[in-house]
């Protein structure tokens with residue numbers, strides 16, 4: 019079988035890394051192709067498994083923690099890439115994102131690159147530089163590199179820093195991202211929270227935001243407020259929620275999709291320490307009614323741009339009140 023040199027080289031490297039023979043990898047690729055030809059109409063369409071693009075960097079969101087919340091597209095991107103990189107705090111430590119990949123796609127070989135999360139700015143910058151240098155070396159060698167991240171790669175993710183660093187070194191780099199389900203969506207699901215309805219809106223903020231910024235968002239009762247990175251500040255967050263009259267409906271999700279997952283009303287856990295992987299949802303307290311449409315507006319005023327809003331209606335907030343905790347990650 020004729021294979022172009024570049025493909026031969028990548029095949030050999032992949033076989034080497036995965037410990038499988040080149041013949042096995044070729045057979046698996048052909049099986050994938052043939053089974054796609056027979057995909058029945060009821061099966062969700064699997065995106066075509068295009069080959070890797072040499073020198074492409076793909077930021078892949080692996081979801082909040084459960085293997086079954088990783089998308090088909092994300093798994094395909096990892097299987098397609100020549101190298102899959104995971105951020106970690108030490109070369110021996112399996113990071114959260116890698117744990118998800120190990121469960122969802124055990125055949126994928128994950129390489130760890132060390133980041134520094136400590137407050138020391140210089141140490142962080144140095145580590146990031148080393149990661150960007152390494153990724154750039156792989157891209158220059160013609161590899162497609164997938165960089166995994168918890169949740170979504172475009173939300174508070176190391177992916178954006180790596181992309182910026184790689185682009186500075188290698189401006190021609192083609193960059194793509196694969197969206198991932200976010201922790202707050204998993205929390206809304208587990209905590210029976212409607213995030214927005216009718217004309218409500220939602221905002222996602224770091225819990226470290228200025229107090230006035232948080233208070234202004236919380237003061238708008240039509241707004242659902244989601245707070246990330248608040249694990250170490252739950253007591254302070256709870257105080258702000260209480261002052262805004264929102265404490266009763268606010269819900270905390272810790273380690274979503276992971277061993278030890280906890281979902282609880284903030285009021286019940288306000289004095290407990292929470293992990294860095296914690297998210298808070300304070301649901302909007304009122305809706306403004308549906309946007310009038312030409313069909314629903316009796317006098318057609320919506321069409322003429324003179325729509326009037328319905329009187330605000332109180333919305334039921336979270337249905338769940340008790341603490342729930344899962345001992346192990348979902349299968």
Ligand SMILES: C[S@@+](CC[C@H](N)C(=O)[O-])C[C@H]1O[C@@H](n2cnc3c(N)ncnc32)[C@H](O)[C@@H]1O
Pocket residue numbers: 082083167168169170171172173174175199200201202245246247248249271272273274275276294295296297
């Ligand atoms: C650096 S940000 C990463 C966000 C990630 N890219 C995303 O889309 O979810 C880290 C914050 O995300 C939230 N988070 C991420 N995964 C989580 C999980 N499994 N459970 C609870 N919160 C999580 C927490 O608020 C945490 O402090």
